[in-house]
Amino acid sequence: MWPSILSLLACGSPAPAPAPTPQPEPAVSTLHQPPAPDTIPEGPFGDAVRRGQAIVQDTQTHAPQFSGNDLSCKNCHIEDGRKADAAPLWAAFVSYPAYRSKNGHVNDFNERIRGCFTYSMNAQASPAGAAPGPDDPVIADIEAYAYWLATGIEVGSDPEGRGFPELARPEHVDIASGESLYQQRCMACHGAEGQGVNGPDGTVIFPPLWGPQSFNWGAGMHRVNTAAGFIYANMPQGQEGSLTEQESWDLALYIDSQERPQDPRYAEGEAERDFHDHDCAFHEQGPEQGS
Numbered sequence: 001m002w003p004s005i006l007s008l009l010a011c012g013s014p015a016p017a018p019a020p021t022p023q024p025e026p027a028v029s030t031l032h033q034p035p036a037p038d039t040i041p042e043g044p045f046g047d048a049v050r051r052g053q054a055i056v057q058d059t060q061t062h063a064p065q066f067s068g069n070d071l072s073c074k075n076c077h078i079e080d081g082r083k084a085d086a087a088p089l090w091a092a093f094v095s096y097p098a099y100r101s102k103n104g105h106v107n108d109f110n111e112r113i114r115g116c117f118t119y120s121m122n123a124q125a126s127p128a129g130a131a132p133g134p135d136d137p138v139i140a141d142i143e144a145y146a147y148w149l150a151t152g153i154e155v156g157s158d159p160e161g162r163g164f165p166e167l168a169r170p171e172h173v174d175i176a177s178g179e180s181l182y183q184q185r186c187m188a189c190h191g192a193e194g195q196g197v198n199g200p201d202g203t204v205i206f207p208p209l210w211g212p213q214s215f216n217w218g219a220g221m222h223r224v225n226t227a228a229g230f231i232y233a234n235m236p237q238g239q240e241g242s243l244t245e246q247e248s249w250d251l252a253l254y255i256d257s258q259e260r261p262q263d264p265r266y267a268e269g270e271a272e273r274d275f276h277d278h279d280c281a282f283h284e285q286g287p288e289q290g291s
């Protein structure tokens, strides 16, 4: 630095050479890369990780007692909970304990998983009739898997790629446009009635978006803003990133306006709930939004 400062001070000397153009930063992704599936260690810890991975991949086969619909964790936590912007389990793992307004207290990771069983997996309709308890081995195995996926991330570090992208709410969310987009872009896989596609043996090929085999209306995916972010980043499968934010909102509103299992918090005491006139659309904003 000295020579250039000296030349600036020296009256009448030639203009200083222009500062060198900064070299572009090498494009290093800061996104966490979870360890490869074939590196799960041997021994009891590795066994727990493998069991947890299997539950996330195919919940109906590996945790049938708590499976209340046709969904598996990986239908929303895509690539077995590895994919950034699809609520990856590694990012979740390091982000708890955390306060959740949904239940008004600080949740640990264990409780957060049980929440997805209650709402996304509709555990009220499972053989057990409820989500696994905090000491259930199913929870311990999923925790082991998420802990292993998070290898190398600092606890509490709020990693990039957590959750789904947050999309700004558009002025108008259009359910009719959502319906026609659904028919063009989604129906081939998810079915005319949102029922998904099952193989001859009942295996889920494309998961249901609404109806009795889908998430219930207490689920995170039943919030239009959350579903819009998920759809924007992750659908249509194979053409991710091809929808605009507006289209994602319209689709989310259309899907979340369809019938689905009751929220267990309302199931008792409220005999019938009108699925088309509740506050599903924008939980905090009341039913008028988006129509």
Ligand code: HEC
Residues within 6 Å of the ligand: 056, 059, 071, 072, 073, 074, 075, 076, 077, 087, 088, 089, 091, 092, 093, 095, 112, 113, 116, 117, 120, 121, 142, 162, 163, 164, 215, 219, 220, 221, 226
């Ligand atoms: C219908 C889709 C769906 C299914 C199926 C599902 N989840 Fe979720 N899960 C969500 C949504 C939506 C969120 C909230 C993400 C957000 O708000 O950013 C979430 C959040 C989570 C979180 C917290 C994520 C974070 O970053 O805070 C965990 C952990 C989790 N789910 C675990 C599971 C497990 C384990 C299963 C299977 C037993 C499962 N989920 C099944 C949709 C689903």
Ligand code: HEC
Residues within 6 Å of the ligand: 071, 074, 075, 076, 078, 079, 182, 185, 186, 187, 188, 189, 190, 205, 206, 207, 208, 209, 214, 215, 221, 227, 230, 231, 235, 236, 237, 238, 243, 251
């Ligand atoms: C090529 C087939 C295909 C198309 C087209 C497609 N999806 Fe999906 N979708 C899938 C698959 C497969 C999954 C489960 C992801 C996994 O397990 O990897 C999924 C999962 C979902 C989920 C979360 C799981 C559930 O059942 O709720 C939603 C919501 C969703 N898709 C919405 C849409 C929307 C909206 C469109 C149209 C814009 C769309 N999808 C188009 C194949 C497709």
